[in-house]
Amino acid sequence: MKFRSIQTRLIQFMLAVTTIPLLLSLIITFSHTRESVKEQTVNENIRLIYQGATNLRNYMNSINRASLSVYSDSYFLRNLALDPDNHRVIAELYATLQAIQTGMEDIHQIYLHNYLTGQSTQVSSNLPRREFRKEPYRRIEQFGPGPAAVEPIHEVHNYGFPRRPADITDFKVITFYRSINNIPSPEQYALMAIDVKLDSILAICDQLYAKGEEQLYLIDDTGSIMYSPNPDEIGQPFADQTLLNEIAKEKQGYYDGKQAMVIYEKLDLPYAPWTLVKQIPHKTLYKNSTELTGINAIIAIFALLVVIFGTLWISIRITRPIKQLTSYMNQVQTGRLDVDIDVTSPDEIGILSRRFRNMMDTINNLILREYRLELANKTNQLKALQAQIDPHFLYNALQSIGTLALQHKVPRIYSLLSSLANIMRYNMRNSEAKVTLQDEIHHVRLYLELQKQRFRDQLEITWDLEPESLQAPVPKMILQPIVENYFKHGMNTRDTVGRLSISSRITEEHRLVVVVENNGTSIEEDRLAAIRRMLADPSGYEPRSGDAGDISIGLMNVLMRLNLYTDNKAVLTIENAVPHGVIVTLNINAWGE
Known part of the structure; x- marks a missing residue:
């Protein structure tokens, strides 16, 4: 019961409508932010890396152009082929190499090996050095197939020359190699190596x-x-x-x-x-998106706490007056009709409480008035009872008359008086609202026995009763009004003998069917249609005077009592028989289900 309370449901509802959107918002925001940050970061870094690669490409192209400057010197290739001991030739070669070495800040030293003369030259910030070698210190083929190649980062060295005290070799460089050819001939004259510092x-x-x-x-x-x-x-x-x-x-x-x-x-x-x-x-x-999501989560938690406390406050404001009103109702249920209902809230609960208090005041007033009327009526009822004939006295009187008829040897009178007495006794069984069909049939037999005495040979009665159907429970006094309609409205003994047939059976659907058929006067078609409309819609029925009105009242009474005890599942139909007469059919649940 606690989990079905308004307070619990209100809290659950408020938490659901608050938590679910907040969580969805956090998830969507986090996902969207991650993707946005990812896309923005990727685009920015693609441009940044592209610019960095362009700068490196330009830087390496500048070193490449510096190495190609030897071809712009018309004397350089010629001097490679001249006498290596010629001081002018040596000076011109040194000047070209030093121009390259000093032309770029990051060039540490230049090494040149002349294949034509076998001379290796090293040019650095110190004095240049040279010596004759059969092979260069490195070959360009070790680093690439083209006319230019780059040796990966390595410790700086002296290209095989003896180390000098002023030499600095505790840093790393890359070496750019250039093959110097006798253009346009592919003949290689020399190999130049340029050591480049990594600073740029x-x-x-x-x-x-x-x-x-x-x-x-x-x-x-x-x-x-x-x-x-x-x-x-x-x-x-x-x-x-x-x-x-x-x-x-x-x-x-x-x-x-x-x-x-x-x-x-x-x-x-x-x-x-x-x-x-x-x-x-x-x-x-995703650092920024994570921080933003954390901020949103803190805000969401704060909002959720506000909603929880607000929901608790609102639910208490709603449920407390209801619980208080329930307490008042429990006191009223125990018999305390004078309980003081004190609810002053101006909302709907307060209006309900005040209406309940007014209702209790009205009930107390009505009880007091009815109590006084009851006291006033007791005297009148006592006087009325004294003026009534006791039904038991009448029943006992009939029994005494029947005994006297036997004493005078008139048994038929005794039989009729006994039938009438049993009919009265059946009617006086007020404590029984439902009886078996067998009891109802027995009552109708007694009634028909009296009618038989009246009409004698002008009345024939036929019974066709299925034994199983006799034990079915039915409301009391449902057959006599139908049978009585025949004697009041339909029996005509001037032209033929009156015939009355009563049958009963149990269907496969466990329903009791009772058919009462007579050969009396048929009902006029317009009146029959009116009776059927009344039986189909009892709420719209208006009684009429005359025979059809009396028939309607009796059948209406039977149908209402059948529906009362069978949960509105009973069916009562009426139709004219051929060539004349009336057929009334009752169809109800066999065992009152």
């Missing part, structure tokens, strides 16, 4: 990610790391082979990994096939 590359890469929250890698085509937030990883192979396989499929793009969003862009340079890879952890990617 690091500066470009540092601007492409948020340190501590994101990771950025510059990876070459061999999988070696050229840039990493962790300096110890520079020059080491990239560990995530799955990521390498993924970024190898397209020139640029992104994909959502298990732990992070990955955005990549390839430089697409023949001598520098590098790839910029940026990893944005999901925690960082």
